[in-house]
Amino acid sequence: MSVKDTSLGERLREHGISRRSFLNYCAAIASLMALPPGAVPAIAAALEAARRPSVIWLSFQECTGCTESLTRSHSPTIEDLILGTISLDYHHTLQAAAGTAAEAAREQAMQENHGKYLLIVDGSLPGADSNPGYSTIAGVSNYAMLMEAVQGAAAVVAVGTCAAFGGLPGADPNPTGAVSVMDVVKDKPVVNVSGCPPVPMVITGVLVHYLTFGRLPELDQYHRPLAFFGQSIHDRCYRRPFYDKGLFAETFDDAGARAGWCLYRLGCKGPSTYNACATMRWNSGTSWPIEAGHPCLGCSEPHFWDAGGFYTPLSVPTGVPKQALLAAGAAGAAIGGVVATKAKQRVRADAADRQPVTVDELEQKL
Amino acid sequence: MIDPMDFLLLTKGPLFTLAIGICALGLAARLLEILVMGRKHNYSEPRAGEWLPGLRTVLSRTIADPGTIKRAPFNVVVGWLWHLGFIVTLLFFIPHIALIKSLLGLSWPGLPNPAVDLITAVTLVALVATLVHRLTHPVKRRISTVEDYLLWAVVFLVALSGYLAYNRIVTPYPLALGLHILCAEVLLIVLPFTKLTHIFTAFIARWYNGASFGRRGVQS
Numbered sequence: 001m002s003v004k005d006t007s008l009g010e011r012l013r014e015h016g017i018s019r020r021s022f023l024n025y026c027a028a029i030a031s032l033m034a035l036p037p038g039a040v041p042a043i044a045a046a047l048e049a050a051r052r053p054s055v056i057w058l059s060f061q062e063c064t065g066c067t068e069s070l071t072r073s074h075s076p077t078i079e080d081l082i083l084g085t086i087s088l089d090y091h092h093t094l095q096a097a098a099g100t101a102a103e104a105a106r107e108q109a110m111q112e113n114h115g116k117y118l119l120i121v122d123g124s125l126p127g128a129d130s131n132p133g134y135s136t137i138a139g140v141s142n143y144a145m146l147m148e149a150v151q152g153a154a155a156v157v158a159v160g161t162c163a164a165f166g167g168l169p170g171a172d173p174n175p176t177g178a179v180s181v182m183d184v185v186k187d188k189p190v191v192n193v194s195g196c197p198p199v200p201m202v203i204t205g206v207l208v209h210y211l212t213f214g215r216l217p218e219l220d221q222y223h224r225p226l227a228f229f230g231q232s233i234h235d236r237c238y239r240r241p242f243y244d245k246g247l248f249a250e251t252f253d254d255a256g257a258r259a260g261w262c263l264y265r266l267g268c269k270g271p272s273t274y275n276a277c278a279t280m281r282w283n284s285g286t287s288w289p290i291e292a293g294h295p296c297l298g299c300s301e302p303h304f305w306d307a308g309g310f311y312t313p314l315s316v317p318t319g320v321p322k323q324a325l326l327a328a329g330a331a332g333a334a335i336g337g338v339v340a341t342k343a344k345q346r347v348r349a350d351a352a353d354r355q356p357v358t359v360d361e362l363e364q365k366l
Numbered sequence: 367m368i369d370p371m372d373f374l375l376l377t378k379g380p381l382f383t384l385a386i387g388i389c390a391l392g393l394a395a396r397l398l399e400i401l402v403m404g405r406k407h408n409y410s411e412p413r414a415g416e417w418l419p420g421l422r423t424v425l426s427r428t429i430a431d432p433g434t435i436k437r438a439p440f441n442v443v444v445g446w447l448w449h450l451g452f453i454v455t456l457l458f459f460i461p462h463i464a465l466i467k468s469l470l471g472l473s474w475p476g477l478p479n480p481a482v483d484l485i486t487a488v489t490l491v492a493l494v495a496t497l498v499h500r501l502t503h504p505v506k507r508r509i510s511t512v513e514d515y516l517l518w519a520v521v522f523l524v525a526l527s528g529y530l531a532y533n534r535i536v537t538p539y540p541l542a543l544g545l546h547i548l549c550a551e552v553l554l555i556v557l558p559f560t561k562l563t564h565i566f567t568a569f570i571a572r573w574y575n576g577a578s579f580g581r582r583g584v585q586s
Contacts, residue, residue: 221370221538232534232538232539234539235534243479244478244479244480245478245479245480246460246476246477246478246479246481248460264460264461264464265460265464271539271543272371272374272538272539272540272543274538301371301540302369302371302372303371303372303375306375307371307374307375307378308378312468313461313464313465313468314461314543315461315462315464315465316378316464316465316468317378317379317382317383317386317465317468318375318378318379319379319383320382320383320386320468320469321383324383324387325386325387325390325469328386328387328388328390328391328394329390329391329393329394330394331391331394332390332391332392332393332394332395332396332398333394333395333398335391335394335395336394336395336396336397336398336399336402337398337399337402339395339399340398340399340400340401340402340403341402343399343403344402344403
């Protein structure tokens, strides 16, 4: 039996994943996606029987951090296996083939699975009107390759903030004219799994949902799966009680920081960031940035590179030019001074021009 | 519809710069005009100093006299309540302190968030009460102008949007925070050109009154 024909269940058993831990995983996915407990057997059954859907992974203007995030599970976790078990027919970093052979594999997968494959994109791409030379693969511009691959895709998953929102390449001044997948793909369902990088379980969660139900999960207004991006970091943060009590770390090494107080004043963007880090954590649930003592950068939100300093509190405006403020005050003072001086001059002039009239004179006139 | 994060960045960025610039320009112009114009020169021989009575009146006029309390207890109590609530929320909510520190470099300890939350809730109720009173009291109703109602709305919306954002009642949060910042910017822009200038001029006016009393040797 070829690798492609084995079901996910068989593959998991081959790798020594017990049924108990497999069901635990299904239950965790079900609860994360707010599905009823009754859905667990359905997920398990669907996953066990799932024939590997073809996945084409396009990497454009990216740093490979997203792939690192997904593959750097030390022991073969179930997430890792699910990722490994899908028929990843084309992925620059992970595939053995290179050059012409790699591109041929992509072409072949696209033809064989036309209309059915899942297209995963990481990295932004120079837009239709930008210089295509900023990012090419085998001499083909990112835009042309994406548009070709989208034709036969069942759905598109944009992995990472660059693919979802433009990310770092799209940050001001955006020299390459980078755009997100959603900016150019209008006729296919797009799921954004944002984050820099995204939490590994979120991407596999989307895949599991797709394998189980044959459709994409419910999305928020940024096309992110609601199950993972429905709540803010702030609302699920274990340091939230300190925020509520008004206990804040002021520097990275003060008593408050050592006591694990809230990092709002150190620039934490948790209140405006929607992601699953606070609940799912990183490195197999070991820790996550805030637990490690670092404020949330807000990496799963659009424009997070341009949203003010990473270490500037959320309430602080982005870049009020102090000179401009002083200039406005000085201009105002000048205007006020001129108006007042004019008024004083008018009063003095009126006093000088005053022509007193006596009662007798008035009576004569009347 | 504008993207919530775009909206937040617009309000935190160019709109805030514009609003604080207009506020600085307008306030500087109006205050300097008042101070340069001063008062008419008084040629009479002063009976006592001006500075101390002036400062004393700045404080003493803050407390209403017994007659006013008896005639208009609602105005005194509710007026005090919401003014104090607004000022405490403005100056002692940690995110506000962070904002002031970024602009002026000055910082002071804040209040715990639940305390500010409660104070804001009381402020909101008091503000609604002032509107109801204004609409139902025959004299107040007659002397109220469109400006009075507009300024009530501006102040109320600043407090309400802040309350909604803090309690995360409006989602997503970038939209809620952006709305609050936008309301505050409207307040900053209208501040120098409306009755809201009393935030600064009330104290100047009181000082002039007290100084005049002092010069004439009457109780300040």
